[in-house]
Amino acid sequence: MRAMNLLLLDPQEWPAGTADRALLRLTGRRADHIRTVLKAAPGDSVRIGVLDGLTGLARVEDLSAQEVVLDAVLDTPPPPPLPLTLLLALPRPKVLRRVLQAATSLGIKQIHLINSFRVEKSYWQTPFLQPDSIHQQLRLGLEQARDTILPQVHIHTRFKPFVEDELPALAMGKRCLVAHPLPESQSCPATLNEQTVLAVGPEGGFIPYEVEKLQQTGFTAVTLGPRILKVETAIPALVARLFFP
Amino acid sequence: MRAMNLLLLDPQEWPAGTADRALLRLTGRRADHIRTVLKAAPGDSVRIGVLDGLTGLARVEDLSAQEVVLDAVLDTPPPPPLPLTLLLALPRPKVLRRVLQAATSLGIKQIHLINSFRVEKSYWQTPFLQPDSIHQQLRLGLEQARDTILPQVHIHTRFKPFVEDELPALAMGKRCLVAHPLPESQSCPATLNEQTVLAVGPEGGFIPYEVEKLQQTGFTAVTLGPRILKVETAIPALVARLFFP
Numbered sequence: 001m002r003a004m005n006l007l008l009l010d011p012q013e014w015p016a017g018t019a020d021r022a023l024l025r026l027t028g029r030r031a032d033h034i035r036t037v038l039k040a041a042p043g044d045s046v047r048i049g050v051l052d053g054l055t056g057l058a059r060v061e062d063l064s065a066q067e068v069v070l071d072a073v074l075d076t077p078p079p080p081p082l083p084l085t086l087l088l089a090l091p092r093p094k095v096l097r098r099v100l101q102a103a104t105s106l107g108i109k110q111i112h113l114i115n116s117f118r119v120e121k122s123y124w125q126t127p128f129l130q131p132d133s134i135h136q137q138l139r140l141g142l143e144q145a146r147d148t149i150l151p152q153v154h155i156h157t158r159f160k161p162f163v164e165d166e167l168p169a170l171a172m173g174k175r176c177l178v179a180h181p182l183p184e185s186q187s188c189p190a191t192l193n194e195q196t197v198l199a200v201g202p203e204g205g206f207i208p209y210e211v212e213k214l215q216q217t218g219f220t221a222v223t224l225g226p227r228i229l230k231v232e233t234a235i236p237a238l239v240a241r242l243f244f245p
Numbered sequence: 246m247r248a249m250n251l252l253l254l255d256p257q258e259w260p261a262g263t264a265d266r267a268l269l270r271l272t273g274r275r276a277d278h279i280r281t282v283l284k285a286a287p288g289d290s291v292r293i294g295v296l297d298g299l300t301g302l303a304r305v306e307d308l309s310a311q312e313v314v315l316d317a318v319l320d321t322p323p324p325p326p327l328p329l330t331l332l333l334a335l336p337r338p339k340v341l342r343r344v345l346q347a348a349t350s351l352g353i354k355q356i357h358l359i360n361s362f363r364v365e366k367s368y369w370q371t372p373f374l375q376p377d378s379i380h381q382q383l384r385l386g387l388e389q390a391r392d393t394i395l396p397q398v399h400i401h402t403r404f405k406p407f408v409e410d411e412l413p414a415l416a417m418g419k420r421c422l423v424a425h426p427l428p429e430s431q432s433c434p435a436t437l438n439e440q441t442v443l444a445v446g447p448e449g450g451f452i453p454y455e456v457e458k459l460q461q462t463g464f465t466a467v468t469l470g471p472r473i474l475k476v477e478t479a480i481p482a483l484v485a486r487l488f489f490p
Contacts, residue, residue, distance in 0.1 A: 005473045079471040101475075102474075102477075102478045105475065106472065106474070106478065106482075107472060144473060144474070144475060145472035145473055145474065146471070146472065146473060147472065187489075188489070190435070190436070225324065225489065225490070226391070227324050227350060227351065227352060227391065227392065228250045228350075228390055228391060229350055229351070229389070229390065229481070230346075230389060232343075232347075232477070233347045233350060234481070235481075236474070236478045236479070236481040236482040236485070237351075237481040237484065237489065238485070239482065240481070240482035240483070240485040241485045241489055244432075244433070244470065244486055245432060245470070
């Protein structure tokens with residue numbers, strides 16, 4: 001059983017031709033969820049959203065073994081996205097799923113999974129990198145944070161070609177940071193609401209060659225202090241530091 | 246296989262009578278770890294620490310199937326603790342383990358696991374609340390962050406007696422915050438290095454009665470914005486916001 005702070009609908013589930021209010025008839029997994037997890041009764045309201053669209057409230061009109069009928073209104077934009085592009089050395093599969101969810105819930109919309117010397121080759125074989133599996137984690141993250149805007153996940157299996165051929169265009173005009181402890185690393189800057197590219201290494205960190213390549217592309221090494229954090233702990237901390245007002 | 250940024254020794258593993266330098270002979274799990282995970286060779290250095298003591302570097306002098314011999318120096322204090330007492334509604338067991346590790350790696354030294362209306366009763370039955378299991382997660386968190394100071398974990402299975410009878414003494418003279426979205430919730434304050442008690446609710450949040458009880462004890466409701474985050478994402482974000490310089 002998991003909490004769901006928003007029931008995320010696909011655009012084709014919203015009746016064609018209606019604008020911001022509709023009577024929805026949900027069956028299957030969604031109806032089950034409303035009945036058994038949310039334990040909603042007629043008259044209750046559940047929060048809904050349409051993928052890549054608005055959010056709102058839906059009043060449970062009727063609820064049977066076959067279907068749930070909702071009177072739904074879409075009137076509220078999703079929470080604002082973060083102005084952040086995350087470059088993330090591919091973590092091990094179990095962590096990958098959690099990190100995709102967490103990054104999505106934090107409002108990150110551009111995620112680049114990249115290779116690094118310390119990424120084990122076997123990680124690239126995981127079924128969790130299949131588009132369907134990624135999509136599922138992103139949806140869970142959206143539902144957690146009451147968001148509707150699906151992040152884009154890009155996969156780069158080779159470090160050097162990515163950094164040399166693709167990163168300069170991605171990084172252009174943006175603040176570029178790599179979370180990496182160097183003697184000269186700066187304290188991670190705070191609350192500057194500007195377009196940022198943030199690179200986060202694997203367990204054990206980027207190797208010096210990789211940090212140098214990023215520095216040559218305009219990245220500055222930053223740190224959160226003497227503690228080494230797991231990637232799933234470091235990302236929320238870095239995001240809060242960089243962007244939370 | 247997991248990374249270990251520091252090899253944490255028990256005080257009794259440090260030879261009696263020696264001060265800051267000693268020849269250590271490690272066998273079993275520790276020797277295996279140095280051989281197979283750290284893949285250390287004679288001449289390599291590994292970071293070590295003594296539980297509740299100093300950290301330092303140890304040079305691998307000899308390495309056989311039976312034992313690993315280290316020339317170890319203790320000369321560096323562990324990273325500073327956070328001035329934070331965390332009150333955490335008991336999460337589900339799988340999350341509990343991860344959160345204890347993450348909270349420890351962030352430098353939290355006082356953790357109170359508390360009850361709340363939305364904590365499922367079955368969560369209190371988990372073997373992960375046994376002292377040995379908790380100790381193991383705390384050690385993993387210390388090794389991750391190169392820390393040595395074991396946090397204290399306190400368990401309170403009833404909300405009202407804890408808040409009425411124990412919390413006032415814990416909270417005295419400290420800034421008291423509850424992470425909870427209310428219409429009047431303030432944005433979480435930033436970087437004030439003062440003694441703080443932070444309460445974090447369960448999935449679904451504290452119920453109004455619980456928030457009111459905390460407010461009556463001097464707690465202020467704060468929020469990180471419109472996104473609802475999982476507890477394992479919220480805690481690093483709150484800590485970074487509150488304390489990272």
